[in-house]
Amino acid sequence: MLPYLDDQAGYGNASSRHEYGRKARQAIDEARQQVAAAVGAAASEVVFTSGGSEANNLFLKGAAAAIKPGPTPLHLAISAVEHPSVREPARELARQGWHLHEVPVDQDGRLSKDEFAQTLACRPRLLSVMLANNETGVLQDVVSLAQQAQPLGCWFHTDAVQAPGKLLLNFRELNTAGVHAMSIAAHKIRGPKGAGALVLDKRLDLRPLIAGGGHEHGLRSGTENVAAIVGFGRACELINANLVQDSAALLALRKQLEQGLVALGAIIFAQTAERLPNTVYFALPGIDGETLVGKLDRAGYAVASGSACSSAQPEASHVLRAMSVADELARGAVRISLGRENTAAQVADFLLVLGDTAFKLRRLTALAG
């Protein structure tokens, strides 16, 4: 990325025709190839955005704006556990007259197939079901849901932001099953903040969220963030190299971590569901999540309470509520994301620290009681 942050080498507007501009354009084109290759798409299907939230908003608002309202209300459907950047624009559409279905999930966070089938009976024009949940890591069977929806001729989107680098994503396969758009984000795969993409079946008619100079084939205007896009491309080049081995290693660490957590009395959310290999979401009954995160931070462990993306507005996780988790337990929710550098020894150390911290916090509560 660095050359593109430097005045000398690459400080060009990619739409300019002079040499600096052409260099920036070439760098973006190369990154588009890299991103497309990593997720099994064609370069022409990649629309760069400033991140995953923008990509999700672009699909929902952009596809809705391209659909002409008729005499009867239009229906759209999302799962009850979507990221706020899907849920909030969907609710905005509901305020504008769309009929919004939030399809429930079971206690393991998986979409209810019966409820999904019932929703399809309302013939929704837009559907958005995430591939992997940002809190629990639970995977939805997007392929079979899309296949079920395909005969209706609706547009099906999946928020896949959590998936690349942990699962092998193939947009071509998803597209064949009936998925028309997919959001991804650079900073979730060790790329920079400030870049993401909506991968898009070009038959989908979409209005831009950011209109103007006509960049990204008119779907996303604004001078391109060349450095971030270049970083996104390079990050994509690296995600699939050791995916199988890395996933297996992460899964082993996750098992070790979960066994230790259960031994400490923790509840692991969606424990039996198919989940991302790196995500553990748990609560220690009677211990507040925020408090625990603070103590662990001081001990050198960066973990999250609830969902970091919306910690700006802390309230009980809508994901856990949708899974029928009691609010009291949900307030204890802590999320750990394991990385490729983590080791079994670190997990063992962490469990010791956690056990000690939990013991002290429980004693304090007992004394206060």
Add this chain to the structure above:
Amino acid sequence: MLPYLDDQAGYGNASSRHEYGRKARQAIDEARQQVAAAVGAAASEVVFTSGGSEANNLFLKGAAAAIKPGPTPLHLAISAVEHPSVREPARELARQGWHLHEVPVDQDGRLSKDEFAQTLACRPRLLSVMLANNETGVLQDVVSLAQQAQPLGCWFHTDAVQAPGKLLLNFRELNTAGVHAMSIAAHKIRGPKGAGALVLDKRLDLRPLIAGGGHEHGLRSGTENVAAIVGFGRACELINANLVQDSAALLALRKQLEQGLVALGAIIFAQTAERLPNTVYFALPGIDGETLVGKLDRAGYAVASGSACSSAQPEASHVLRAMSVADELARGAVRISLGRENTAAQVADFLLVLGDTAFKLRRLTALAG
């Protein structure tokens, strides 16, 4: 910016509560202060976006979405020379039923006061008039226009992307005159691509363009691009330090350049209008702008044909059309942006190269004729 692109020092999600997250949050808060100080605003009035195009779209679509439609059509007004990122969302609103006024400009690119007064008679709810034009550099008297509009109770926005670093911007003064929102962008002041801001009077009710986790007080969701925001803040710290001297120096270079251009037979667009000190927009009659840009590029000069921001879709500049410039002459349009490093000797050299290039191109045309 570099620490915030690095795993070790600052790779945190600014909404996370662990140490990395808090560092990122502090860096963003500091940048918000720096941006606010540079443009005479309060930090709480700065809403970070991915750039100027997003800021413009956020105002137009966000303010329009917060206004309830009534029995009669709603009016909005923009100038005829706005940047595409104002013009296109305004036209999108027109497709949705808004009545759009594009207020004409005179031959010097200045808003017609009579036409503006007539437009105000229609009681537009939203107004957007740019501070300085991105092609011609022409300044609009935004203060007096806003004062004229203020009694109507409309929301007045100005696209000020071209102004900082060339003019002293004071949002407090503009706000007192009746300007409620102002777009700025980092990459126009030697900051990075990927950051911008809508500076906002908080009385203005605005719906987010990108909804989700509730970042930027709910006005712009999505994990913050910390590095770009930090770079934006630092760039803002530097813009006003030598503004008066730099502007005077640029103006002297511009005069030298324009005298030379006129001697070569060039038409300088909006020559007598009050303009940014660094922008020269001209055409050599009979010489195609694209061709000239290509030749100058090979000679080592990075200049632009028409507007770089929309060179993705080359067509006759709508700005020059609005100024009643004939299409034939407009196709020759070339824009030069002078920088603080440029010298009188460089301008003299450039004029020699340009004269030589123009001579050869004209001879070719004569031979072909």
